[in-house]
Structures are given as C-alpha cells and as structure tokens.
Amino acid sequence: MYSPTSRPADSRTGKRNRRALMASMAVVPLILAGCGADDGEYPSDSIEYIVPYNPGGGADPVGRQFVQMLETELDANGNVINVPGGDEAVGITQLANADADGYTLGLGTSGGFVAQPLVTGEAQYETPADFTPLAKMSGTPYGLFVSPDSEYETLDDLIEAAKQNPGDIQISTPARMGNPAFVIYFLEEQADIEVSLVTTAGGTGEAALEVMSGRLDAVVGNASGQLGLVESGDLRALAYSGPEDYSDFLPDAVRFDEAGYEIPFTSDYMTMAPAGLDEDVASALREASDAIVTSEEWEEWARGQGTLPHVATGEELDTYLEDIKAGIEHGIELGNDREN
C-alpha cells in the first residue's frame, strides 16, 4: 500500500549520488557531449533527462523511474538533472534550447509545457511547436479535500453552500494560474457558484494544514500527495478530477464527471524532446517511451505511488495536448475574469 513516509530511500541514494557527481562535474559532460563518438548509431552517449523540480516531492521520482527503464530499453546511460524554478519554466526552457540530438529529454506537466507560455507571455518556448512529445506517463487526479469534521459531507453539500452564500467558501491552491486552480474555475463555471481562492505560501502541504486547522474550507491538490493524510484521517476527499476511476485510492469521493461536471485536468507528467529530431532518433525514442509506459512494470510502479498510469503516446498524445491546451486557455480566461 502506498505510504508517503516509507518510500524506500536506499534505492534512491545511488541515483542521487550519481546526480551529485554529475552536478559536481558539470563541466565534464558538457565537454564530452561536444565530442561524443558519433558513429551513426543512436544512442552512443549518455542521455540527460531534465526534471524541472527539486529532488524529492512528486515529480522527481516519476522522472527517475522513467530514466531507469529507459536505460534498459535503449541500453544507454541516463542522468537525471534537476533544474527547478518558475513553475517548470526554467527546466523546460533548457530543454527547448538543448540540441535536438536525442541526448536531452525532459519531464514536465501541461502546467509547464502548455500553461506557462500562455500565462506569463515571457516563455521562450511554445508547445507543441518547440518539442517532440514522446509520452504522457501519468494522469493522476486533483482531489478536493476538506477536514474530517467539515460540515460538507458530499460535493453537493459544498456546492449547495456556495450557492447560498457566494464567495464565502475559501478554497486553497498552490497558485492562481495552474491546473489545481483551473479545477476550481471549471467547477465554479459549471456549477454556477462562486468561491474564494487562497494561495498558500508553503504549497499543497501547508494548504492541507490550513484546512485541517479549520481556517480554510477546502484544498485542491494532487491527490496522490494527500493520500497519507487521508489514510491517517486528517483529510477527507469529496471529489476528484480527470477521466479515470480513482476509487481504489479515494473510495469515499466522487469523480467530477460522475457528478455532472467535466473537469479534464490531471497531474499529467509527460516526457518530451526538443523539436527537430532526426526521424530515426525520434522513432527510436517514441518506441522506447511507448514500450515503457505501456509495460506492466510501469503500471505497477505508478499505482504503488498512488498515481494513475493514464498514459498516451503518438497521435493520442498529440490529441491530448490539443484538448488540454483548449482547457487551459479557458481556465486562464476564467482566472483573468475573477475578482477574488
């Protein structure tokens, strides 16, 4: 069973050490990359995999697991490089600017790949134009959580209360322009309600604390990250987003779709490469990525983490990106129209 406190730390130590070594010798791979033996065979060099988050947390393990399986799949060496900052923008910019030789890949969510350029207008990349999408590796729902002794027993209770007193219910998210916030905006629009949004300083963890203490009414955040608190009885889930069933993990919550609200956003980790890969390199990477995310090993690992292996590759992924882009554009519109 999933438990956030007992992730086997020792299995990660080795990888971390390797990362440290790489970081300490940052200059060396730069030099080597310039003169890598190029005999036409791909891959003939190690592959760098940019994770736009710090080590630990939710995203980093996904990237590391993918790289580990990619190493076997391609028979190559892979290195995870953590480049945090700017809601993924810093790492993704590095990925977009990297040589399109198949030796730099990167992780990101639709929040970083798609939403960032639309939100800030300062991003130096555009999705999908600047990337070669390889695989969507997960589709973990965002959950709507309340305190166990909250007066809201169901999603309907909360919506009913919001209708009675518009703006009274305070819901917390990590940022105003991100997938969790869009979940709230979509719910507001479709249920014709109005709530107040509070962004917490310390991310979803602190948002959960605000809800547990009763200062705020609810929090929307990555469901897998809150499973520990749900299990210990400190949080209660009312509903969750996305198209897939998550009742194995949150048996008492309803899927927004089932309740009549269409909320497509999920925590959707994707792997991409820069645009303009050689066709044989691109197809080698596509094949490998597809083999990984459709494997039983991946599914088992993902479920163990509390994430859903809701995967997509190829055309399916292109369609997903188009759909989610439309959703995000609408979310940003709704966000810009808000007064609170």
Place this chain on the structure above:
Amino acid sequence: MGTIEGFLYGLELAVSPELLLAAFVGALAGTLIGILPGLGPVAGAALLLPLTFAYEPAVGMIMIAGIYIGTQFAGSMTSILLNMPGDAQSVVATFDGHPMMKNGRGGAALTIMTLGSFISGLIGLGIVLLVLPAVTGVAMRFGPAEFFALTAGGLLVLARISGGSLGSGLLPMIIGVALATVGLDVNTSTNRFTFGQVDLTLGVALASVAVGLYGLSELMFMLTGDAKRPKPKRFRIRELIPTKEELGRSITPWGRGSLIGFGFGLIPGPAAALSTFGSYKVEQSVSKHRKKLGTGAVEGVAGPEAANSSATIGSIVPVLMLGIPFSATLALMISAMTVQGVQPGPLLATQRPDLFWSVIASILIANVMLLLLNLPLIGVWIKLIMTPMRYMVPFIVIIASIGAYSINSNFIDLHIVLIAGVFGYFLRLLDFSPASLLVGLVLGSMIERYFVQGMVTYRGDLWAMVGASGISITIWALVAIVLFAGFLKPVWTTVKRKKREHVS
C-alpha cells in the same frame, strides 16, 4: 509517538553506521570550514550545504546539523586562539577566552568550552523533549496571521537589536527584502523583476547570496590584505587539561548558561548571539569571581559558550516546528530541508517521525563527535589556519562555485555569487551588516506570502488578521514592547526622578 520513545527511536536510527558517518563528516567539515580564515558559520554552511543535497534526507539533514554545530564551535575556537571571532555569537568568547590564551590557559579554555557545549547540549535536548508536546500543540495553531506576526514582527525586532547603528542593519535588510521579490509570484503567476530572464524566475537563492556575501567577500579582503591573520602561539596538549579549580568554577556557569541559552533560543531573533551576551551579563552580576571577568576568568568562557550551544538547540525547535528561521545559518538549514522535499512544520513530527527524531538525536551525536574530534585535533586546526593564501583562496573559490552551481544546476547562481561577493565586499568595507541582508532575503518573501494569504483569508480586514488569535496578539504586543522600550526608558526615569523630588 511519545517524545521519549521518539527520541530513543531517533537515537536508534542515528547510531546506524551511515548516519554516524554523516554526523562525523558534518562535524568535521563544519569545524574545518568554520576555522578557515573568516569564512565562519554562515559562509561555511552555505559552501557545504549543496554537498548534502546528494544524499537521502536523513543523511543530508544530519550532516547539516553537524555542520551547524561544528561551524559554531570553530567560530569560538578562533575567538580564543586568535582573538578572531567567527561571527557575532563568538564575540563574547574573546572577552575572557583570549586573555586565558595569553595567560597560557588557552588549552584549558578550549576544553572548558567544548565540555560546556556538550553538557548544555544535553541539558538543551532534555528541555526539548519536555516542551515538545506543548510546542507541537501551539505550532498546529499557527496560520497566516500568526506567521505574519512572527516574520514581520521578527524582522522589525531584528532591525532594532541587530547591533551597530540602526542604519547599518536596516539598509541591508531593506535590500534583502527587495531582492526577495525577484522571481515568479504565485499569487498572480507573473514574473517580477526578472527582465525577461527565465533563469531569474527562480528568485535569488539564499545559499548563493550567502556564499558571495560572506565567502567571496572575505577572500577579497584576504587578497587585499585587509583581513587580519595573526599568528597563533604554539601550545602543548598538556595545557588542554583544566585544573580542578577551573573545572569546579565552571559547573554553575554551565548550568546557568544552558538555561539562559535555551530561553533565548526559543525567541525569534539572533538567539545565539544574544544568549552569549546575556549569559556574560549574568556572570558579571552573580558570579563569585565577577571582578576577574574580562581578565581571563574561566566563568566568562564557560557560561556564554554553554548558552551558545543550548541556544542552538533551542532555536532548532521553532525551525523544525514552524519552518521559520531567524538566522542565516538556520535559513540555510531550511533550504536544505526543502530541497530534500521535506517541508518543516507542525506535521513534520507526525509525517516524517524518522527524519524529525533522527535530526534531534543526531544533534546529541554531533556534540559527542565534536568532543572526541576537536580536542585531539586542535594542533591540526591551528596548522590549517596557517595554510598559505595561494592554496587557500583558489581552493575555496572552486568549492564555492561547485556548491553554488549544484543548488539548481543553473549558471545564474554563479553570477549571483559573483555579484553578491563584490557587493558584500563594499557592504562590509562600509561597516554594513551582511547578516541583515540575508535575514531580509529570507523573511521578506515569507512576510509577503503570509501577508497576502492572511489578507485573503481574513477578507481584506487587516485588524481581523492582527487580532486573529491570542498568539498573534501576544506576538505583536511583544514586538511593540521591544520596539518602544527604548523610548519609554527615559520617560520612566524622568517620572521616577520627579516622584523622588516630589517626596523630598
């Protein structure tokens, strides 16, 4: 988990070979870097910190605890040996420690100091275990209003009491607060002051600024020949053993210092520095040998050094429970925790009991390590201080650059180190306090975020936020007292004098 079982559980985790080694390496590296000319605890911890990012959280955190305690110890050691305090909290060690050195009792002073640190470390840990359940309950009640009171009030208090003229602390603090606004703002999802530079959306990393401000600028002082490099006297191992009289006279100051230090540690502010001065003041007024203080009296070393050590432990409690640091070194400790994916806060003890308790237990172990390590190695440390600059400077620059780069794998941090280094050189040349800049940088972003979050939670009503709870009101009242006590004192004395005149 109860506190005692928790602590024993942590001790059990911490005595595993891996974690013991981490504590050892941390303590050794901390002492080593703390003793290098002028680097001191802040720059030292900043330099070593990124190296801990490579390990799993428990190992990393224990190394940081070791580094923290090690650098503080080293700071006091150079105070005694060279009359060269590593930072503010070891200034007091020069008052009697260095005179003892001149009287040929420097070795004994070091032993008294080390033993005192160890004993008060033990006492401090004991108190932590006693008060922790109460603190956890209080910490759970901290919301944006309370955090805002603590951070904003803390900043105001720090500006008032950080020593030197008001301006020398206030100006760098304002610069620090301003720097804290750089980066992606989560409330509006807009980039502020990044000038189109994507890398700047990261904001200005504390560790890079610390490395530049303290480390690089100190090296510049060394190169321009402005840094003092006095030559220490040689002394024999035999001198390390204190006499029976010296030991006897140390016992009560150790006890007093421990209690004073812990009390100060819990209060937001430069706890360790205040506690050493506080303890020295107490020794000056209650000690049997108070007349001799300042001329090499052992009480002047024993009390303040014990206070220093237990203040360190006391101040770790708010860091772990609330996630709020009031000194640069502790801020670095928090950034190390967040890099490890560990969010300090009231949930830490329940969500990651393994981490929480192994850190608490490892503080004890790091203290033992220091005891075992430092006394026999004092000769080595002295040799190290004498390393020629032509080896030392490039070595430190390389370590610092690798460290800064590995924080985010981003070259922007190297640029920040460079700029902060040059800026820090002039800041210190003009006698401004670089520590205030760091504190402003850390607290500035917290203040803003808690303020905004609080204003939204309390629907724009500032007074509702200030009066949100007893905790918030109490904090603001204390802040007001500290801020205005200075003004009230002359008023008070006039009133008293008038009264006396009236009576006569």
